[in-house]
Amino acid sequence: MNEKVVERLAQAKSLLVITGAGISAESGIPTFRGADGLWKNYRAEELATLDAFERDPETVWQWDDWRRSIIGKAEPNPGHLAIKELEDMFESFLLITQNVDGLHSRSGVKNIVEIHGNLWRVRCTREGKVSMLMDIPLKSIPPKCDCGAVLRPDVVWFGESIPSYALDLSFNILEQCDTLIVVGTSGVVYPVASFPQTVKDNGGYVVEVNVEPTPISAIADASLYGNSGDVLPMVVKWLRERKGIKA
Ligand code: BV8
Secondary structure: OOHHHHHHHHOOOEEEEEEOHHHHHHHOOOOOOOOOOOOOOOOHHHHOEHHHHHHOHHHHHHHHHHHHHHHHHOOOOHHHHHHHHHHHHOOEEEEEEOOOOOHHHHOOOOOEEEOOEEEEEEEEOOOOOEEEOOOOOOOOOOOEOOOOOEEEEEEOOEOOOOOHHHHHHHHHHHHHOOEEEEEOOOOOOOOHHHHHHHHHHOOOEEEEEEOOOOHHHHOOOEEEEOOHHHHHHHHHHHHHHHHOOOO
């Protein structure tokens, strides 16, 4: 870890953290686009779009039921816990996660935007009512609302707009944050993929944490390559020492 990175992070007045599937990889949840990725046997368009769901809700729910069975066994890993410690260290902090696994909330992070939704929440396709559905496995596929209509996962599919509250919150923090740590994302899904450049354009300091270079590496002031479960706890340790905060 080089001194300059720690120095710049320690000076942050408003820290934004953005995460993708990579931060949950060490919790045993496959990423989307890696070699063993979730999309390996499917094309995203076949599973994570409204058209796919309307055409074949069973297949979409079978895939999501399988993912929920994996996520249900997963625990927050040291990377998630390190981000919780960062939240406690900085006055102004926001986490924007693309992940739908809920692990950041389970790690205790409070200031969080689940910009692509949450796979444990469902929404009635008729009434729009949102509720939690924790059954693993699902009792029926597709699950039904009490009103009889099919329930959908309360996630943002490709081609669907990000909920306005989440977008407003995100654009707001992008304007005011001075430091961004972006963790475990391939940086290909918009609009989140454009966020690091926005921070950079506003004069912010951008640090990337990933196991390999991504399009974000060209934007970042520093790229820390390694597993987020190792790198983030190290960042926290250095920041504690630099800021004189007891563990
Ligand atoms: C929208 C659903 C308006 C939930 C997902 C320009 C502007 C706006 C939109 C678009 C645009 N161009 C194209 C679009 C449309 C589209 C898009 O971005 N398409 C891409 C593919 C080109 N965007 C949208 O449709 C968005 N809606 O903008 O509305 C609109 C609408 C239509 C047209 C125009 C505008 C909605 C996007 C949300 C899609 N929903 N998921 C679910 O079922 O899961 S996306 C899916 O990908 C997941 O949510 C996931 O989080 C997300 C991003 O993937 P990553 O998290 O980055 O995961 P990935 O596997 O790719 O990468 C993992 C990384 O981790 C890798 O880099 C790896 O190296 C690293 N890693 C692995 N292990 C570790 C690690 N790093 C550290 N440590 C480790 N141990």
